[in-house]
Amino acid sequence: MNRAQKMALTMxxxxxxxxxxxxxxxxxxxxxxxxxxxxxGFLLMCLSGLAGFSPLxxxxxxxxxxxxxxxxxxxxxxxxxxxxxxxxxxGMACMIPFFILGPDRAISVTWLPNIFIGxxxxxxxxxxLVILEQYGWREKGEIS
Amino acid sequence: MNRAQKSAWFGxTMSALLLVLFVTSxxxxxxxxxxxxxxxFSPAFGLSALLIIFLRKKQGQDKVDIDxxxxxxxxxxxxxxxxxxxxxxxxxCMIPPFITGPTSSIPVCLLPALLYSLFVVFILTYSxxxxxxxxxxxxxxxx
Numbered sequence: 001m002n003r004a005q006k007m008a009l010t011m012x013x014x015x016x017x018x019x020x021x022x023x024x025x026x027x028x029x030x031x032x033x034x035x036x037x038x039x040x041g042f043l044l045m046c047l048s049g050l051a052g053f054s055p056l057x058x059x060x061x062x063x064x065x066x067x068x069x070x071x072x073x074x075x076x077x078x079x080x081x082x083x084x085x086x087x088x089x090x091g092m093a094c095m096i097p098f099f100i101l102g103p104d105r106a107i108s109v110t111w112l113p114n115i116f117i118g119x120x121x122x123x124x125x126x127x128x129l130v131i132l133e134q135y136g137w138r139e140k141g142e143i144s
Numbered sequence: 145m146n147r148a149q150k151s152a153w154f155g156x157t158m159s160a161l162l163l164v165l166f167v168t169s170x171x172x173x174x175x176x177x178x179x180x181x182x183x184x185f186s187p188a189f190g191l192s193a194l195l196i197i198f199l200r201k202k203q204g205q206d207k208v209d210i211d212x213x214x215x216x217x218x219x220x221x222x223x224x225x226x227x228x229x230x231x232x233x234x235x236x237c238m239i240p241p242f243i244t245g246p247t248s249s250i251p252v253c254l255l256p257a258l259l260y261s262l263f264v265v266f267i268l269t270y271s272x273x274x275x276x277x278x279x280x281x282x283x284x285x286x287x
Contacts, residue, residue, distance in 0.1 A: 079226075083226040087226075087262070090259065094255035094258055094259040095256065098253070098255055098256050101252050103252055104251075104253075107249060107250060112237040112238070113237055113241055115233075116237035116238060119233065
């Protein structure tokens with residue numbers, strides 16, 4: 001497994017764990033305090049930011065070619081996939097409140113930064129998934 | 145002028161028109177909830193997408209539809225479009241909470257307006273990037 005695969009796998013595992021934990025937190029808070037406040041459980045999604053430390057954990061190889069044309073193409077494709085997922089998320093986050101609440105209602109301004117954070121997480125998640133899909137999920141085939 | 149340039153000119157014209165419509169709607173809409181009327185312009189997006197596909201359709205079997213340079217130009221234009229849209233998204237999401245404060249609220253109708261402006265900026269940047277890379281003139285690129 002090369003460095004990009006290791007970092008992508010860390011991102012996928014961290015994001016899925018954070019999502020699972022936040023769903024559990026929302027369920028617990030829903031029973032304890034009710035619905036609007038229970039959504040605060042999704043703050044645990046910020047734990048996926050821990051994957052940001054993966055470049056520090058997985059050091060660059062020394063004395064080797066660390067990036068060739070194929071790697072760059074894979075990263076470009078993954079970037080485009082990530083951006084597409086992020087903007088799909090933004091589309092849903094903008095239109096779902098509009099259809100549920102209606103155009104005449106108001107929504108907290110904190111919804112906007114949450115849209116941005118969600119878009120960032122979905123970008124990083126899909127970017128990592130596409131990286132893993134293109135390199136292959138298994139350890140063999142890519143030397144670290 | 146090749147097909148990519150034609151569709152880019154079309155996209156540029158459409159997005160400029162939609163941008164004018166958007167700015168006019170923002171200035172005219174009173175109360176602000178009338179901004180949701182912008183959704184009526186969404187068929188224009190569908191129409192423009194369909195026409196772009198139609199213009200890009202291969203017109204002859206003996207012609208090369210797309211080569212490596214074309215795909216490279218298209219990829220660079222996509223990256224430019226995504227980056228500019230991301231810049232707009234960051235500003236639109238992070239500046240209002242700092243100006244109005246975290247306890248304030250915004251009309252829900254602003255969310256589709258945000259989405260609308262993101263689409264317009266995406267099409268505009270993509271078209272400009274395509275035209276800037278191929279060259280704006282007619283000469284130099286054959287169909």
